[in-house]
Amino acid sequence: MGKTLAEKILSARSDEEARAGNIVVARLDLVFVQDSTGPLTLRQFNETGLNTIYNSARTVLFIDHSTPSPARELSNDHIFLRSFAEEKGAVLSDVGEGVCHQLVAESWAKPGDIIVGADSHTVTAGALGAFATGMGSTDIAIAMALGKTWLRVPETIRIIVRGRFARGVSAKDLILHLIGQIGADGATYMALEFSGETIATMPMSERLTIANMAVESGAKVGLFPSDSITEDYLRRQGRKEQYIPLSADPDASYESTIEIDAAQLEPTVAKPHTVDNIALARELAGVDIEQVFLGTCTNGRLDDIRIAASMLQGKKRHPHTRLVVAPASQKVLLAALAEGYITTLVESGATIVPPGCAACLGVHQGVLGDGESCLSTANRNFKGRMGNPEAFVYLASPATAAATAIRGKITDPREFL
Amino acid sequence: MLKGKVHKYGANVDTDVIIPARYLNLSEPAELAEHCMEDIDAEFLSRVEPGDIMVATTNFGCGSSREHAPLAIKASGISCIIAKSFARIFFRNAINIGLPLLECEEAVDNIETGDLVEVDLAKGSIKNLNSGRVFTAKPYPDFMAELIAAGGLIEHTKKRLGVK
Numbered sequence: 001m002g003k004t005l006a007e008k009i010l011s012a013r014s015d016e017e018a019r020a021g022n023i024v025v026a027r028l029d030l031v032f033v034q035d036s037t038g039p040l041t042l043r044q045f046n047e048t049g050l051n052t053i054y055n056s057a058r059t060v061l062f063i064d065h066s067t068p069s070p071a072r073e074l075s076n077d078h079i080f081l082r083s084f085a086e087e088k089g090a091v092l093s094d095v096g097e098g099v100c101h102q103l104v105a106e107s108w109a110k111p112g113d114i115i116v117g118a119d120s121h122t123v124t125a126g127a128l129g130a131f132a133t134g135m136g137s138t139d140i141a142i143a144m145a146l147g148k149t150w151l152r153v154p155e156t157i158r159i160i161v162r163g164r165f166a167r168g169v170s171a172k173d174l175i176l177h178l179i180g181q182i183g184a185d186g187a188t189y190m191a192l193e194f195s196g197e198t199i200a201t202m203p204m205s206e207r208l209t210i211a212n213m214a215v216e217s218g219a220k221v222g223l224f225p226s227d228s229i230t231e232d233y234l235r236r237q238g239r240k241e242q243y244i245p246l247s248a249d250p251d252a253s254y255e256s257t258i259e260i261d262a263a264q265l266e267p268t269v270a271k272p273h274t275v276d277n278i279a280l281a282r283e284l285a286g287v288d289i290e291q292v293f294l295g296t297c298t299n300g301r302l303d304d305i306r307i308a309a310s311m312l313q314g315k316k317r318h319p320h321t322r323l324v325v326a327p328a329s330q331k332v333l334l335a336a337l338a339e340g341y342i343t344t345l346v347e348s349g350a351t352i353v354p355p356g357c358a359a360c361l362g363v364h365q366g367v368l369g370d371g372e373s374c375l376s377t378a379n380r381n382f383k384g385r386m387g388n389p390e391a392f393v394y395l396a397s398p399a400t401a402a403a404t405a406i407r408g409k410i411t412d413p414r415e416f417l
Numbered sequence: 418m419l420k421g422k423v424h425k426y427g428a429n430v431d432t433d434v435i436i437p438a439r440y441l442n443l444s445e446p447a448e449l450a451e452h453c454m455e456d457i458d459a460e461f462l463s464r465v466e467p468g469d470i471m472v473a474t475t476n477f478g479c480g481s482s483r484e485h486a487p488l489a490i491k492a493s494g495i496s497c498i499i500a501k502s503f504a505r506i507f508f509r510n511a512i513n514i515g516l517p518l519l520e521c522e523e524a525v526d527n528i529e530t531g532d533l534v535e536v537d538l539a540k541g542s543i544k545n546l547n548s549g550r551v552f553t554a555k556p557y558p559d560f561m562a563e564l565i566a567a568g569g570l571i572e573h574t575k576k577r578l579g580v581k
Contacts, residue, residue, distance in 0.1 A: 037482060039444065122482075137510075150560065185428075188504065218505065382434060383456055385433050387439060
């Protein structure tokens with residue numbers, strides 16, 4: 001019997017016959033932490049008494065969540081991460097370089113890898129055909145020390161997507177729709193595996209958006225095949241030689257199959273306070289929004305900024321609606337500058353903040369006030385997520401974000417197309 | 418044997434409400450515990466007593482991978498969590514730090530806030546002392562039972578590698 005993508009990768013990296021339900025011990029290609037989970041990870045690592053990182057050249061400490069630091073305590077956490085990297089030889093990605101998951105995609109992940117990170121959105125690298133999953137600090141500490149970890153081979157839900165998106169509709173609408181359909185725990189412990197003609201032609205930026213949000217359905221990993229789009233992406237990152245083709249066997253066994261017709265999708269929004277609380281943008285038309293946030297590991301890439309800039313060209317944000325933009329990495333920021341998108345956004349009234357997680361997790365750069373609502377391109381709208389349990393977070397695509405920034409109310413982007 | 422009164426919650430209790438990101442720079446479990454559940458249940462900290470038991474429906478601990486979440490719950494005095502299902506990262510994290518979790522749909526449907534509950538971890542049995550009803554949780558996979566017996570992942574690893 002054939003194998004799913006998850007079974008193939010886990011078999012290759014464990015030298016065991018990895019079948020859904022088995023527990024395997026797999027070799028790791030990349031281990032990373034970020035500055036909110038990292039300090040605890042490093043303290044746990046020190047606790048093991050092992051002292052040496054198994055593969056320091058492929059262990060990365062990202063400082064991206066609170067950057068530049070807004071508080072003394074966080075600055076001290078950053079000092080701890082920097083000195084640990086220096087002492088043990090781990091790779092450091094410091095303030096302003098960008099969000100860990102974007103940098104993993106640009107510089108580290110390759111098809112067939114097993115990647116573990118102390119951050120739930122580690123799943124993002126599934127877009128490149130890497131088995132990438134988030135874990136807690138203790139698991140990552142042991143992974144750093146041993147270069148391997150135990151994994152239960154997940155059952156797989158196959159998601160087949162056919163048809164073309166209508167104008168104004170994109171991957172974000174697709175993944176929000178899917179999570180609304182299966183629920184916030186619809187794929188708990190399982191893998192999502194994406195295929196179909198829409199996926200075959202989908203650009204990497206959109207694949208990353210979808211893989212990123214797999215965890216919002218409880219999934220352990222969101223996997224895409226490695227194909228010509230993956231090859232082209234790796235070539236543009238200067239890593240062409242790291243390409244290998246990878247796909248599931250045609251006779252692989254799936255837990256279930258869900259088919260989606262992309263042509264039927266409309267601009268979609270997740271309402272407070274769960275990601276599966278889905279409505280169409282047009283159904284929410286008129287909801288007042290005080291802040292629009294464009295960025296994050298979900299939608300802070302060049303394609304996302306291009307969409308927003310093209311819609312905001314020659315227009316102004318609504319006077320009651322702040323527009324905060326955080327490019328996902330330095331590379332994205334530089335490209336957006338070169339293309340003129342940043343100028344367009346600033347002229348429309350946007351506030352540009354440095355590459356990093358920015359307002360997403362409610363520590364700084366856009367914490368919401370009491371009773372305020374934010375429409376964000378991020379991946380989570382939990383109560384208190386953006387720093388205030390008395391605030392409301394709506395999740396949507398970059399196009400819906402731009403339309404909403406112009407009107408000051410949730411707006412279907414097709415009204416501007 | 419664990420025994421305590423119950424604090425019950427619904428579905429999708431996420432790690433942002435268990436411990437908001439604005440407190441993640443706190444390193445001591447006791448400091449984290451001072452903010453445990455504050456965004457979802459402001460009364461929790463004034464009600465919780467050592468040994469109490471948390472009960473929830475589905476997908477408990479979804480969201481962020483922050484291990485601060487089970488650390489905060491454990492340090493608040495909670496002795497174990499009974500839920501219909503747990504999010505996978507939270508599940509690993511709790512086991513790794515020695516906070517026992519039990520999966521049992523029937524128990525969750527028949528236990529309410531304030532009930533006194535007794536749990537035998539070795540047998541996986543859950544007794545509602547108010548109603549007298551007894552329920553049995555799903556057993557752990559062998560591999561996880563080993564981790565728990567060793568006292569968490571760090572101890573398990575040290576033992577296996579012979580690190581003192």
